[in-house]
Amino acid sequence: MNILKILFPLTIYMFYRLELFNYIYYQFISRSCLNDVMTSSIQIEPQTSVLISGGGLSGLALALALKSSGIEDVLVVERAKALRSKSQGAVRLTGKGLESLGTIYPSLPNTLLSIGAHRNTAFIRKEALSNGTVTFDYMDDPHNGAGVAIAWADIQNSLANAIREVSNDESWLRCGSGIKSYKEKADMVEVKLDDGSIITTSLLVGGDGTFSTVRRQIKNPWFDKPRHYSQTNWNSIISRNSLPEEYRVPEKTLIGIKYILSGAYSTFFNSDIGKNRTFWQLRITDEKIAKAVDSTGRGGPGLAGVKQRILDIIEQASEDTPAANFGELHALVMATDNNIIFERRILDRKPLKRWSSPRRRVVLMGDAAHAMHPAPGQGANTAFADVVSLAKFLKEGNIKNPANCIKKYEEERIIIANKVQGRSRIWGINQVAGKMPPIYQKYRN
Numbered sequence: 108m109n110i111l112k113i114l115f116p117l118t119i120y121m122f123y124r125l126e127l128f129n130y131i132y133y134q135f136i137s138r139s140c141l142n143d144v145m146t147s148s149i150q151i152e153p154q155t156s157v158l159i160s161g162g163g164l165s166g167l168a169l170a171l172a173l174k175s176s177g178i179e180d181v182l183v184v185e186r187a188k189a190l191r192s193k194s195q196g197a198v199r200l201t202g203k204g205l206e207s208l209g210t211i212y213p214s215l216p217n218t219l220l221s222i223g224a225h226r227n228t229a230f231i232r233k234e235a236l237s238n239g240t241v242t243f244d245y246m247d248d249p250h251n252g253a254g255v256a257i258a259w260a261d262i263q264n265s266l267a268n269a270i271r272e273v274s275n276d277e278s279w280l281r282c283g284s285g286i287k288s289y290k291e292k293a294d295m296v297e298v299k300l301d302d303g304s305i306i307t308t309s310l311l312v313g314g315d316g317t318f319s320t321v322r323r324q325i326k327n328p329w330f331d332k333p334r335h336y337s338q339t340n341w342n343s344i345i346s347r348n349s350l351p352e353e354y355r356v357p358e359k360t361l362i363g364i365k366y367i368l369s370g371a372y373s374t375f376f377n378s379d380i381g382k383n384r385t386f387w388q389l390r391i392t393d394e395k396i397a398k399a400v401d402s403t404g405r406g407g408p409g410l411a412g413v414k415q416r417i418l419d420i421i422e423q424a425s426e427d428t429p430a431a432n433f434g435e436l437h438a439l440v441m442a443t444d445n446n447i448i449f450e451r452r453i454l455d456r457k458p459l460k461r462w463s464s465p466r467r468r469v470v471l472m473g474d475a476a477h478a479m480h481p482a483p484g485q486g487a488n489t490a491f492a493d494v495v496s497l498a499k500f501l502k503e504g505n506i507k508n509p510a511n512c513i514k515k516y517e518e519e520r521i522i523i524a525n526k527v528q529g530r531s532r533i534w535g536i537n538q539v540a541g542k543m544p545p546i547y548q549k550y551r552n
Contacts, residue, residue, distance in 0.1 A: 151307075153295040156180035156506050158308035160286045161315035162190050164259070165473030165490040167266035169312060172211045172498035175273045178506065182278075182308070184300065186285025190267055195343045195408055195449040196259035197378065197386040204488035205254060207495045212269045219265060223257025223381040226359045233364040235432050256361065256380045258344055262487070286311075286320050289469060296468045310509045311469045312497070314490075317456060318405065319475035325464055331457060333404055336480065336535055338453035339397045340406075341417055342388040344380065349442045354435050356385055364435065365541070368424040371396070372541035375436050387439045389417065390453065392539045396420070397452050406451025414445040455479050455532060458525040462517055467510040470517075472497060479528045480535030489527050496520050 157173060159166045162185030173181050200208070200219065208215040270279060284302040289311055296311045313321025317333065347355050356362050356377045366373040371393040380386045417440050421433050456478040462471040473490035497516045504512035 151295075153307040153309045153507075155182045155306065155308045157182070157310050157312060157501070158296075158298055158306060159183045159312045159314055160319075160321050161185065161313070161475070162187070162280065162282070163314065163316060163473075164262055164266065164487055165475075165494055166312075166314035167263065167270060168208070168211055168491055168494040169314060169472065169498060170279060171266055171270050171273070172494055173501065174270060174279065175212055176498065176502050178502065179274075182306070183280050184284070184286060184298075184306075185280070185282045186301065188283050190263070190280070190282065192260060192264055192267075194258065194260040194263070195447055197256060197342070197344065197380050197388075198259050198262060198487045199254055199256050199484040200262075201254040201485075201488050204491055207488070207491035210495050211491065211498070215265060215269065219257055219262060220255050222261045222265070223255040224359045224379040225255050226361060226379075231360060231362045233362065235364060235366050256378055256386070258380050258384065258386070261381075286315070289321070289324060291464050291466050291468050293466065309468065309507050310501075310513075313469065313471045313475040314473050316474045317454070317478040319471065321469060322456075322471055322475050325462075325469060325471065326459065333454040333456055333478070335397070335404065336392070336453045336455075336539055337394040337397050338390055338392050338535075338539065339450070340388065340390045340453050340481075341413065341448055341450050342386065343443045343448045344384055344386050345439070345443050345447075347379070347383050347385045350385065351438055354438045362435075366424070366433070366436065367428070367431075367541075368420055369427045372539065374538060377435065377439060385439070387443075389436065389440075390538070391420070392541075404452035404454045406449065408449045409446035410448075410450050412445075413448045413450045414440065414443065416450075417448075453480065453535070455528070455535070458528050460521070462521060463513050467513040470497070470513050477524045477528045479531035480538075481531075482534035482538050483531050485527050485531055489524055493520055493524065 156178065157169075157180065159169055159181065162183050166183050166185075167190075170181050170183050200223075205216040205219070208219070271277075284300040284304070286298055287301050288299045290297040290299075295307045295309060298306045298308060298311055300306065311321065313319050313325075315321055322331070354377070356379050358379050360379055362377040364375040364377070366375060368391060371391050373389065373391045375390075376386070376388045378386045378388075418437075421437050421440070424431065425433060456474075459471075459476065462476045463469060472493040474486060476493065477489065479486055479489070496519050497512075500512040500515045500519075501509065504515075506512070
């Protein structure tokens with residue numbers, strides 16, 4: 108009798124456990140499998156072959172490379188309300204960068220050379236010493252004659268115009284809602300946008316920059332955070348005519364100045380970028396300043412009081428070292444409106460051994476894959492090389508089942524990009540320490 112009292116409740120308990128298991132299996136596992144079977148048997152076609160997240164340089168370059176080769180079924184998704192046509196940034200395209208752009212679209216190199224500054228004169232390096240003197244080095248830049256210094260927006264607009272030359276309408280572009288998440292399936296990727304809508308695609312390409320939403324789903328964000336350098340960067344583009352004549356950079360020339368601002372290592376660039384425009388950039392290594400600016404590193408243009416912040420730093424440095432000469436730096440900042448100064452922290456991302464999702468229907472490129480320290484100026488050039496490689500394998504392979512294409516792309520690009528990323532980090536660490544970049548040390552010696 109005592110045994111029955113024990114066994115009876117135990118039997119009821121096991122029965123309900125079994126029923127609960129059957130319910131869970133039916134509701135979640137069985138239905139999921141059934142849906143996969145039904146999907147594969149019905150073979151629903153994705154809405155687009157290639158969906159590109161991000162309408163920046165790499166995103167537009169890939170769209171152009173694919174569409175100009177006959178792959179029309181391409182969609183670029185951009186979070187902003189419209190493609191960015193203005194920017195305060197500049198890019199140094201190397202000879203290899205121009206070569207990549209020529210592979211993407213043959214007329215691009217000549218277009219960009221006609222707009223930017225094809226630098227073929229000396230790189231003027233200065234060092235403003237605390238005793239008031241300024242030392243000069245006139246160096247033959249190893250990159251002279253092989254590239255172009257140009258506004259970021261000029262490249263962006265040239266890429267957008269080229270896409271419009273090969274496309275009948277604007278159906279390739281969707282602005283106003285970025286990618287929120289994706290769900291990778293055997294035969295497609297379901298992409299959910301910020302507005303709640305869903306787009307299906309054979310391949311999702313994350314070209315959405317350093318803070319990539321796509322990368323956050325491929326890699327666990329807790330273990331894949333941006334790396335900071337305790338550096339703050341300010342830059343802008345202004346008319347050369349707005350400057351006193353003594354501070355107007357000669358055409359096709361870059362002036363680089365090394366400062367010590369109240370004990371902080373700093374670099375300043377005054378560069379011709381074509382069309383009578385000057386690009387200036389100030390970068391300061393000071394953790395306290397960097398944290399005060401923006402904890403995320405994103406920054407932005409025209410932030411409140413940004414111009415006065417820079418002037419306050421210059422004023423404090425002038426008080427700390429009264430004999431020092433900060434004239435050129437002060438003149439360029441004074442000639443610039445607050446609303447066109449871009450402020451941000453300097454950071455990069457950790458190198459990855461793989462850029463794709465488990466089924467290789469989602470893949471990264473450009474800064475989303477390998478954001479690097481900007482000191483050697485290789486970010487855009489490396490991104491365009493990514494585009495050339497990815498477009499090549501997609502054109503040669505099966506775009507509906509792109510896993511093999513993506514594997515070949517990763518095999519060709521990851522090792523190379525990681526090396527460039529590693530060298531850029533060394534440049535960045537040297538810059539933080541106030542040392543001359545290794546390439547110029549070697550070249551000078």
